[in-house]
Amino acid sequence: MFKWNILGVLRDRTRSVFPLTVVAVGVALTVVLIGFMDGIIGGMIQSTANLDTGSLRMVNKAYYEEEHLFPMDRALAGQTESGKWLKSHSPEEVTWSARIRWGALLDIPDKEGMTLSQTPIIGTALDLLSSGSEEIHRLQLTESLVQGRLPVSPKEMLVGYQLAETLNLKLGQRATLLGQTFDGALAADNYIIVGFVKFGLTALDKKMALIDLKDAQDSFYMEDIVTDWLGWVPPGFDIEKLELIKNELTDSASDWIKTPPASWSPDDRPIFLTVLDQRGLGAIYKKFKAVRAVIIGVFIFLMILVLWNAGILNGIHRYGELGLRLAMGESHAQISFSLVTEAFAIGIIGAVIGAIVGAGCTLYLQVKGLDMGNNLAQTGLMLNDVVRARLSWRGVWGGMIPGILSGVLGSWVASLAIYKRSTSNLFRELENE
Amino acid sequence: MDETVIRIENVVKTYPVGIEVFKALRGVSLEVKKGAFMSIVGPSGSGKTTLLNLIGGLDTPTEGxxxxxxxxxxxxxxxxMSAYRRDNIGFIFQSYNLLPVYTVYENVLFPLLVMGKREGDVRKSVEDMVARVGLAECANKRPNQLSGGQCQRVAIARALVKRPPIALADEPTANLDAENSRQILELMTELNREMKTVFILSTHDERVSKFVTREVKLEDGMISQDNLMDGLK
Structure with missing residues (x-):
């Protein structure tokens, strides 16, 4: 009987084309929608992690509480020992790098050494000069260079291209950083500007400079001292598992704090954070998930409504057949079951087609991306100008399963109408056709 | 003596029509013996189709x-009731009611699938039945490729392929010309003799009288005449 039903579906296109199209389009749109939304939030989290917070972060509590002031005197000493501790207490997939966040005045002198222009900037010091440094790849600095080159020697600096435009900077120009040393004194050091970078994040491109970690330690008198240890996980890592790693590290650190490194101050106390603990991302992520669930739920509900109507229309179209089948002794339940079976078969085929199309579109948006630079320019969000979708099995199944179920559910609801009509009525209507 | 297949006792059937009640049958009693080939005749609205629906288990009597x-x-x-229809009743309709997306062979196969048979087990029976109604050459054609007479032959084959005790035919010749009507009635007569299936035909067609062995006349929901006939010699 199953074969019989499928044969009918294949031969009678009015029974199959519309529901198949609805399921395929619905599934494709759902897959793209999930992929796009995952891409946006994933991209925002990834950008934030790479440029600013890391997926995991170890920071001195005292520094973290006032980090908007860049209090260098509260950075965490014992860089070498901290690095070893983190490596031995973290899961293998976590990679740690040290960074220094700093704030300073950028002074651009003329040929005589007089100030030509000056502006407050924020900066990050990271490992730019070691061979095989992952930071260059992590921040995609090679791809982000719009002019010049990456630092290859000490005391070379990269600046955001919008900052360079504002200050009318030239490559090879000397710049002086005026900041605060670890012990609170004035720090002043000269750098050569060797490249302009475009992160695609307006917030950074307007006021960010990058220097090598060792240079910063030299300029700010921070030998073996860093403000941050940032940890990264491989692509595709479940972001919600970061909380577990954070808790394990926090538990382990309680023993470490009891016998701290000799270079630590008495009130130094490292704390651990995930990317979602910072910059309000946790709240955004929660809201994003809720909004995504609502949007997808509404979408699926609409798909069920359309397929339910399609099921009813199909039932009307097939009144003659249904009456005949009842007359021949098929029970109402058997007919309902066969309609649902057909819907299931159509749902599977439609869902597969929709998933392939949806995955293709998502992949395209993942590779090519969607340039929303103009829209994002003033938002201040740490969101790449080019928004990319993210294709995942979860997104594909998230589209397919509701697509199949909505067809089955719609058809089942429509098939209940068969029960409401008496056999003789169906039969009479059959005779009157 | 032939056993009674269908016994109808004082059956009344009413339908609500707005606030009125329409009495389609008013106390009909009838016995139908095994192998009968009978017609129910009468003007429109006399209750012929209602009586067939009741015998066929598509409806239930109000009384009786x-x-x-x-x-x-x-x-x-x-x-x-579904099982009763499935196992015991073959329906033949005025407008054939073949399933348009299926071939002749598949239309005839359908009632056996409803009975839970496997196609492989009944293929021979279906092919024989299609051949018996003279459509072996058309087995793979769809209904829209057939003439009216051929469609009615398919409908007869579909009704009888499961060898039911009773075949109910509602105006089986109404859509056919004289020659096709004669051929269809001859075919039903032959199958009635071969298979001992009860044939009950509701009809306006006076030509049917020449073929049946019994003719029941309905008027205003009551039996006005019940005549034994000679049937086809």
């Missing part, structure tokens, strides 16, 4: 009883 052998139809559950 219908027995299939010793089983009272009104005592059956909906599921049992």
């Amino acid at each position: 009883s219908i027995f299939f052998y010793d089983k009272k139809l009104s005592h059956m559950t909906r599921k049992e």
